[in-house]
Each structure stands twice: as C-alpha cells, then as structure tokens.
Amino acid sequence: MLNPQRLRVLQAVIAAGSLQAAARSLHYSPATVSQHMAELARETGLKLFVRRGRGLEATPAALQLAEQAEDALAALDRLARSAEDMRRGHSQQLTLASFSSAAKEWLPHVVAAVRQDSPEVIVEISLNETPAGRAPRPADLDVRQESLEAPQEHIDGYLRYSLGVEEFDVALPAGHRLENVEKVAVHELSEELWIDHDIFDTPATRIIRSACRAAGFAPNVVARLDDHYAALSLVEAGVGVTVLTRLALQDAPPNVSIRPLHRPQVQRRVVAHVRQDRGSSRPVAVALETLQHLAAEAGLRPES
Structure with missing residues (x-):
C-alpha cells in the first residue's frame, strides 16, 4: 500500500515547483523531501522526476499519480476528522450543499436551528453551483435551483421537496x-x-x-x-x-x-433534495423544516 504522507509530499513538490520550495512549505529539510520522493518512486516503480537544467520536472506519471491521489487523501482526511469528532463525543454529522445566495441567507439559520435541537451535530457545508464545487461527502440535504422551463430534476437516492x-x-x-x-x-x-x-x-x-x-x-x-x-x-x-x-x-x-x-x-424554482437514507434523522428533518419556513418568509410562492 502506498504511503499517504509521501503522496502529500509529491503533491507539495509539484505545487511548489521544486524540492527546496516544497521543503520550506512543509517545514522539512530538502534531504527529507528527496528521501520521500525516492521511496515513493521505489514503491510505485515509476519515474517521478527528470532533470531540467538545474531543477527537476515532474513526469506525466507523477502528475497523474498526484491527481488520482487527491480523492483518496481527501477521504483519509475526512476519516481522521470523523475519528476526532467521535473521540470528542460528536458522532453525528450533517452535510449540506447549496448555491451561494441560499448558503449566505438561509444556511446560518438552518445550522443554528439544527445545533439548538441537536448540540452534538457537526455540520459541513459546500457550494454546489460550480464544477469545482464538490461536496466532501454526499450531501444529506442539497438545495438547488432550476429553470421553470426545464424538466424537474430527480436525483437517484434522494427525495425532492419544492421550496x-x-x-x-x-x-x-x-x-x-x-x-x-x-x-x-x-x-x-x-x-x-x-x-x-x-x-x-x-x-x-x-x-x-x-x-x-x-x-x-x-x-x-x-x-x-x-x-x-x-x-x-x-x-x-x-x-x-x-x-x-x-x-x-x-x-x-x-x-x-x-x-x-x-x-x-x-x-427560478428552488428545491431541496434529501437523501432517502437520512431523511428520517432528526438533524435532517429540522434542517428541511427550517428551510421551508425561510423560503416562505422570503416570499417564495408555491409552484402552480
């Protein structure tokens, strides 16, 4: 199995452009960074860098390895956070996704209501309206916007609620x-x-x-x-x-x-999508109820 820390060092070297710059950002010595890269090359059997003048250039294999490691390292980070939450007694999590204006105007009230009802819950929020806006885990509740001229969107594994x-x-x-x-x-x-x-x-x-x-x-x-x-x-x-x-x-x-x-x-039509396997949980129910109240308060009218 590949060493996750060496993959992180690889990403740092590619992002910084040199072993020395990566060493400074990681607070390592250049020798330590070089050793990590040598060990990663041995583990993978890949040539990761080639000489270019007085510096090093990442090979296509190194670039692909660093890119494909992104999701795995992010999953490990989430696992570490979850373990820390459980250690502190915060075992419940609520993941919300939303477009930016709803995140600004509504989600603070949603989080406050959920936390008041279930103080042990940790809430994660991500934006869903740009290609880069990818939730760290599947959202329990996903607030989206739709054109009235387009067919209604239905997401596999989610229940749809028009706001x-x-x-x-x-x-x-x-x-x-x-x-x-x-x-x-x-x-x-x-x-x-x-x-x-x-x-x-x-x-x-x-x-x-x-x-x-x-x-x-x-x-x-x-x-x-x-x-x-x-x-x-x-x-x-x-x-x-x-x-x-x-x-x-x-x-x-x-x-x-x-x-x-x-x-x-x-x-526009504003819709909340709720994960079917999470819809009966108390934090999700409170979040949806709060969103419905906020949408009515903001003057959104029921769809005819």
Whole structure:
C-alpha cells in the first residue's frame, strides 16, 4: 500500500515547483523531501522526476499519480476528522450543499436551528453551483435551483421537496434612466451594458439568457465573474446592470436601485433534495423544516 504522507509530499513538490520550495512549505529539510520522493518512486516503480537544467520536472506519471491521489487523501482526511469528532463525543454529522445566495441567507439559520435541537451535530457545508464545487461527502440535504422551463430534476437516492418559486430583479446604477419606473420590461435592457455574475453555465444563467431571448436580444456582456457581490460592486461603480434573484439582492448596496422585471417575468424554482437514507434523522428533518419556513418568509410562492 502506498504511503499517504509521501503522496502529500509529491503533491507539495509539484505545487511548489521544486524540492527546496516544497521543503520550506512543509517545514522539512530538502534531504527529507528527496528521501520521500525516492521511496515513493521505489514503491510505485515509476519515474517521478527528470532533470531540467538545474531543477527537476515532474513526469506525466507523477502528475497523474498526484491527481488520482487527491480523492483518496481527501477521504483519509475526512476519516481522521470523523475519528476526532467521535473521540470528542460528536458522532453525528450533517452535510449540506447549496448555491451561494441560499448558503449566505438561509444556511446560518438552518445550522443554528439544527445545533439548538441537536448540540452534538457537526455540520459541513459546500457550494454546489460550480464544477469545482464538490461536496466532501454526499450531501444529506442539497438545495438547488432550476429553470421553470426545464424538466424537474430527480436525483437517484434522494427525495425532492419544492421550496417555491423566486423572482429575479434588475440592479441598476444610481441615476440610471430606468430608476424611476415601477417595473422594468426585459426588452428595455437590450441596449444596456450587462454584468454577468456567473462564469459557469448554471441554471440562473440559462434562465436569464432565456428571458433575454424571449425579449428579442442577447445581452451585451462587458464583465463576467463568479460572485454576485462583486457583480453588485460593478453595478455600484456604474459599469452596467445585472439581473439577480431577490435572495441574492438582500445585501445590495444602498445606492444601487432594484426593480422588478416583467414581460417576461424571470423566475427560478428552488428545491431541496434529501437523501432517502437520512431523511428520517432528526438533524435532517429540522434542517428541511427550517428551510421551508425561510423560503416562505422570503416570499417564495408555491409552484402552480
């Protein structure tokens, strides 16, 4: 069996670019790092590094080994954390996954309610809306967004609970020509400069793009990023407009004007997926009940 510590050292050497740099980051001597790499090469029978000038370059085999070790090492880390939790008497865990605005506005209340009901529970939270956003373990409760135009998503091994339908609004810079209208028709944004708050093809992006197509135009995007707070900062600076859900606009800067959209209405469906084998546990039940209450409180309407 491969030595996990040597795999970690391999990853450190590749990330740092040299044995010496890895030794500094690991607080090892260069000789110790070199010895670990020699032993790993012997264990695997692979050539891990080749000389390039005065330095070393990782071979394709080393790069592949380091990449494939990622999941195994992460699993070992989780196992170590679980053992530590059990040692401290915290044997129960609740794993939540969510898109970012729900994680910001709802999950703090969910965690507080769960911990109040079951003080021994350890809660893990991860974001699920980007390709890199991968939960450390299968989520017990997974909050997702969907387009109303798309088929409902059903995940194997999970029960589906609709939390309701939420509206999108447009955020306008101070002094914008549409600032004094009660509602903004989507076609009125056809000549605007747009700030896209999502560099990935998430449901929110597809919903907004579909609404623009229905209004007869494609947005003129001048900035693209993966954080809606940063998008609002660009709106505040007068760079352009952005379209966000009402949940994501809770902390909009005071000098950014928020207006409802119509013709067409821009909406998303918010859903909680609960693991079937965890649905009867008390922490999951409390988390789901709290989410349903928060969604109603936020004005999400039941799907017709």
